[in-house]
Amino acid sequence: MAQAGRRPGQTETREKILDAARRRFAELGYDGATVRGIAADAGVNAALLHHFFGTKQQLFTATMNLPVDPAVLVGVILDGPEELLGERLVRAFLGIWGEAASREPFLAMIRSATTNExxxxxxxxxxxxxxxxQVAAARGVPKVRVAGVGAQLIGFALLRYxxxxxxxxxxxxxxxVAMLAPVAQYYLAPGSFT
Structure with missing residues (x-):
């Protein structure tokens, strides 16, 4: 049960939540970690956790120091004419990976994932x-297609960066963009496969 009474300062409370979330995510995985469990470990109630971070996904994004919220990124990629979907995806990917400040957290994540189960x-x-x-449901394509374009882009990022x-x-x-966008379009356009 979360303690009642005056809370520590905002920064301290936020860091306690982040520390508890990192431990829970590491121990139980994304699916196994719950907002209530994280809040209990941090000594706060779940409402305060939601106040600071919003959703479980946003909390995870904060714990991993991701430079972009995946929900926002998915929205940007999916919003617009269907025939430009591949181009939007590649441009967004290049925008994130092109800046050292946003590239470094992704590189650290990839390195960690290859050595730590x-x-x-x-x-x-x-x-x-x-x-x-999210993308598979919005596009009406099998998840394997979305994973395929993800694998292609991560392979490209490893070779370039x-x-x-x-x-x-x-x-x-x-x-x-001219080279990669048609491939991304192929993967994500429902009519491009049978």
Whole structure:
């Protein structure tokens, strides 16, 4: 049960919630961690957790230091003409990965997920719920198609930003959009497969 009475300062309370959430997500995965459990561990009530972070997804985003809220990103990608879906996706991806400040948390996450099964489980569950299920449902495509375009883009990011393969590093964003957008469009357009 959460304690009654005066709470510590906002920053301290926020950090206690983040610490409790990191522990719960690491121990139980994204699916297993609950807002009530996290709040109890932090010594606050669930309403205060919602006040600071909103949803469980937004709390997870904060604990992982993600530079972008996946719900907002999915909305941006899906909003607009269907024939430009692939282009919007690639431009959003390049925008995030093109800036060192937003690229670093994603690189840290990928490195952690490849060496730590708990992190991999958290990321797998989160990406499936926050991104793949949302996009697949909105586009009317199987999740494997959404996962396929995700795999393609992550592979591209590793080659361009980690390995620094010269042709990809030297290419302009416009060249990359022209090359990658049709592939993304193919994966996400319901009529592109049978």
């Amino acid at each position: 708990q992190v991999a489980t958290m990321m797998r569950q989160f990406i499936d719920k926050a991104v793949f299920q 980690v390995i620094r393969l010269p042709p990809l590093v030297e290419a302009s964003d416009e060249e990359l």
